Amino acid sequence: MAHIILKRSSFFHNLDIIAATCGCKEKIALVLKDNAYGHGLLEMAALASEYGITKAVVRHVAEAERIERYFDYILILADTAPSTNEKFRYAINSLEDIAALHVNCKVELKVDTGMHRHGIAPELLEEAFQRIYNRKLRLTGLFSHHRSADCLSSEWFWQRHNFEALKKAAVSLQQHYGFEPLTFHLNNSAALFREGACPDTMVRVGIAAYGVLELEPTLPAPALEPVLSLYAYKIASRTLNPRDRVGYSGTYTAETSHDVSTYDIGYADGLMRSYAPRFRTPQGHTILGRISMDNTSFNTSAEELLIFNDARKAARASNTIAYEILTALKPHLPRKVV
Numbered sequence: 001m002a003h004i005i006l007k008r009s010s011f012f013h014n015l016d017i018i019a020a021t022c023g024c025k026e027k028i029a030l031v032l033k034d035n036a037y038g039h040g041l042l043e044m045a046a047l048a049s050e051y052g053i054t055k056a057v058v059r060h061v062a063e064a065e066r067i068e069r070y071f072d073y074i075l076i077l078a079d080t081a082p083s084t085n086e087k088f089r090y091a092i093n094s095l096e097d098i099a100a101l102h103v104n105c106k107v108e109l110k111v112d113t114g115m116h117r118h119g120i121a122p123e124l125l126e127e128a129f130q131r132i133y134n135r136k137l138r139l140t141g142l143f144s145h146h147r148s149a150d151c152l153s154s155e156w157f158w159q160r161h162n163f164e165a166l167k168k169a170a171v172s173l174q175q176h177y178g179f180e181p182l183t184f185h186l187n188n189s190a191a192l193f194r195e196g197a198c199p200d201t202m203v204r205v206g207i208a209a210y211g212v213l214e215l216e217p218t219l220p221a222p223a224l225e226p227v228l229s230l231y232a233y234k235i236a237s238r239t240l241n242p243r244d245r246v247g248y249s250g251t252y253t254a255e256t257s258h259d260v261s262t263y264d265i266g267y268a269d270g271l272m273r274s275y276a277p278r279f280r281t282p283q284g285h286t287i288l289g290r291i292s293m294d295n296t297s298f299n300t301s302a303e304e305l306l307i308f309n310d311a312r313k314a315a316r317a318s319n320t321i322a323y324e325i326l327t328a329l330k331p332h333l334p335r336k337v338v
């Protein structure tokens with residue numbers, strides 16, 4: 001059956017590099033949203049905990065509940081469903097979130113330092129503090145997000161500058177309202193490696209931990225190792241005659257007589273149709289014809305076929321980014337840690 005292999009040693013190697021860059025592993029909040037970028041939520045949570053990571057970031061409360069036993073701190077990016085779990089921190093993405101969150105829960109305030117997607121505008125900082133206080137929420141943190149940390153441009157600098165100013169304003173508001181000292185965090189993977197240090201309480205790292213961070217060529221990139229490999233198994237082989245055509249609509253036509261085999265993976269597993277025709281496996285095999293729902297044909301007869309071991313290369317063939325390649329991989333694929 002098509003399956004995913006997760007390399008523990010590569011994941012730990014990446015976490016070593018991340019910990020060395022931000023100062024210590026206690027500062028790492030591992031981003032496990034969207035099934036841990038397709039790697040498998042429980043598999044990666046267990047590995048992270050084994051390594052000594054104590055903080056995680058997810059999108060929904062339901063994900064946080066599944067991994068609760070592995071961590072001391074879980075930031076929930078976009079959900080207001082109630083929970084009394086003391087480990088959970090709810091992100092406030094807008095003033096409206098404050099009224100939606102249940103009284104007494106722990107919250108972290110997202111501020112807009114320039115991405116203009118969500119987060120409180122700097123001029124509304126004081127109002128947000130007041131509303132959080134009035135609503136009897138427990139504010140524990142202030143954070144923001146970089147929009148262009150992977151590009152060589154000035155944005156990375158002025159977003160950091162804006163965040164530092166907001167940190168300062170937040171400290172005096174925190175003291176005024178009697179909240180506990182705040183956790184501050186701005187950097188994602190790309191921002192961490194640009195900064196080369198962590199001037200905040202923690203970093204929120206996703207793609208670098210999975211080993212497929214991409215930066216502009218002019219920016220120094222760390223020597224990370226991809227954690228995930230995708231394999232498929234052969235269902236059938238045949239020999240094509242010249243002019244035989246393969247798959248739906250027969251978009252591939254054999255010019256010479258050669259072998260074709262069909263494997264048990266398709267777009268319903270996350271092998272997007274846009275892979276064809278440019279994609280090549282690490283061994284150089286190509287897709288013949290269209291990708292079907294559960295099947296794809298390649299010009300090889302191997303029993304087991306390594307589809308990819310570096311999502312960045314698959315991304316280039318299908319004109320997207322490694323994040324999309326990985327999160328497309330469906331939860332039903334078996335995952336094995338080696």
Ligand SMILES: *Cc1c(COP(=O)(O)O)cnc(C)c1O
Nearest residue numbers: 031145188189204205206207208
């Ligand atoms: C997804 C996400 C991250 C992780 O970004 P990477 O580029 O994968 O390191 C960090 N912060 C927030 C708010 C996110 O949504």
